[in-house]
Amino acid sequence: MTIHVFYSYAQEDEILQKRLETHLTVLLQQGAITAWNKRNISAGTEWMNQIDEHIENAQIILLLVSAHFFASQYSYGSELQRALQRHRLNEARVIPIILRSVD
Template structure:
């Protein structure tokens, strides 16, 4: 069964997202995961609605944690907050990936 994976990241860390995607690709190819990040949106999409929808439908939520991620109000206040809520409710599993040294707890 394919599991949906939501990837939360700061746009300033797009290079790290690319590296993560390389590592995930074999699992995607084998049908284990179906990754999603906001790079799949097209101009004209309602950013906030589409992000929240994808987040709500995900089985796993990867947080690509860096200082820039933690500096982003949207990453922390919307994506991470909802991810942790869903994790605590047993609806999804949050996987923090500490990609750069930062003040993560």
């Protein structure tokens, strides 16, 4: 069974998201997980709808936490809230990963 993973992060943290994804490459290659992030948005499509769809289908939601994440209206205001709602309903596991200190 393949586990669907969604990365929630601020654009400013994209380099760190790529580093994390590198560590998960073996799981991707083995087919144990599929992963989706904002770089996978198809050109010419409604980006918010794509993000919402992938949050809804994810079994694991990785929250890449930083000051930029909390400053991002969409990441903090929308993605985080939906992720926590799905977690409370036992529909998905939410795993926060601290990328940078948040004061």
